[in-house]
Amino acid sequence: MKLSEFDFDLPEELIATRPARPRSSARLLLAQGTAIEDRIVNQLPDILQPGDRLILNDTKVIPARLFGVRHRSGEAGETAARMDVTLLEPRADGAWSALIKPLKKVRDGEVIVFSDELSAEVVGRGDGQGYLQFNLKGDDFDAALNAVGAMPLPPYIAGKRPADEADKQDYQTYWARHSGAVAAPTASLHFDGPLLAALAARGVEFTHVTLHVGAGTFLPVKVDDVRDHKMHAEWGEVTPQAAAEMNATKAAGHRVIPVGTTALRLIESAVQDGKMQPWTGPTDIFITPGFRFQMADGLMTNFHLPKSTLMMLVSALMGTDNIRAIYDHAIAESYRFFSYGDSSLLLPEQEGAND
CATH class of the missing domain: 2.40.10.240 (QueA-like)
Structure with missing residues (x-):
């Protein structure tokens, strides 16, 4: 598996340096299998189903700069x-x-x-x-x-402007609780109070987990064969209550959908034989095409850097060719990329999407 398989050309002007306001007004690319729709984040209550469970990373970014x-x-x-x-x-x-x-x-x-x-x-x-x-x-x-301290903005933003007071709010999730991250779980930045209330009214449920995102999330992959890449370990926790909630959702036949790659990596680290287990400790899980997902039925995530481990993760979830088509569409339609950019909801076909 070569690094070049996860490369693409991104116009510089599509890199977002400020978030959408309000948060939930960002655009949302909805991919259900190979079908693509252009939506808005605040339309999630119309897209998700009662009984769906969103997994939210409640880490809190410290002003580490x-x-x-x-x-x-x-x-x-x-x-x-x-x-x-x-x-x-x-x-x-x-x-x-x-x-x-x-x-x-x-x-x-x-x-x-x-x-x-x-x-x-x-x-x-x-x-x-x-x-x-x-x-x-x-x-x-x-x-x-x-x-x-200042918020530790990603290099692709910090290279364009310095962090300011607005970033202390913009680069923090609505439900941030446990201090320890030096980067935000950025898919979660699109949620605000009204959206969460609308989702709850729809019957969507929420589970909080914690993964403290480290600076290693920005480290480039420097090996030509991606199987030789070593992931930076990050500390996470899935409480017994969180594990029980996810298992109950699965048992009822509903979907577990992590918000962000950090939440996805954590729950796939903690699952054993299809059952979520309580977890406390570091994880360096590296998800590439061929990975068998046991807990995540989809993923809400922003658009990622070329040749990054996160491009490999979404390729594993949706299929390499399908992700290439999704990103081609996002670029053609001028979606905003990276941490302050727009989002996507990736829902693979129930069978064959991970081949």
């Missing part, structure tokens, strides 16, 4: 270097792994100051990352981080 200064005293006097830090994930020892630019400008033991309240000591490094021990913990750390 920090700008600080490293001071150093020497024979030539005091020097300062500006540091650009993106937090990645907490470590078992209480430190954070982080991307620090430029890493070569700071030494272990030195302190990076982000504000009068927040600073961090560099306590180690490895694999191109630095390890930071912050001066605050718990609620004090959260408050200081929220005061000075």
Whole structure:
């Protein structure tokens, strides 16, 4: 399976840098097998069926992008270097792994100051990352981080404009609950209060799971044979209640539809022999064509980067040729792509879609 099989040409102007307003006014490409319709996200109550269960990732994005200064005293006097830090994930020892630019400008033991309240000591490094021990913990750390941190926008947005105050709301889901992600589960960004109320009135049910999305979601695939790619592990949880709800929906003959690839990857990690199991821990599941889906009956998802692991995932769900036709249609109809872009609802044929 070659990486080139998941490539396509995307016009630069289709990359969204701001979301639709209101959220649920974004366009929705509805693909049922090979049939394609152009719809709007707020029409989901007309599309979904009573008894369908949407799986929602309730991770909360932290404002993980920090700008600080490293001071150093020497024979030539005091020097300062500006540091650009993106937090990645907490470590078992209480430190954070982080991307620090430029890493070569700071030494272990030195302190990076982000504000009068927040600073961090560099306590180690490895694999191109630095390890930071912050001066605050718990609620004090959260408050200081929220005061000075910026949302860690994906590179394809951050390269076009800096993050601002609007992103602190725009890049967070309506139901965000458990802090820990450094990227949003972006399919969920299309939901707002009125849409959720309309779906509930339709008889659609909801289950919350947690997968803390890491920066690895943006890492490019660098191998020609995709089977050699190693996924970045991310921490997730499926509670016993969530597992029971999904199993009950399946037993009743209704559909389980994850909102976003993160929710899909988590539930397919936790399912065993067709039954959802409670799960807590890391998953590095890599879904490519040929994968046998045991729990997901469809997927709501945005449009993904060429040659990305997420293109491989949607190809596994819908079939490679079918996804190529879906993306050709999206480009021809000027759908907006990536994190702040439009969405799709992918519903494979009941048999043969995963061949």
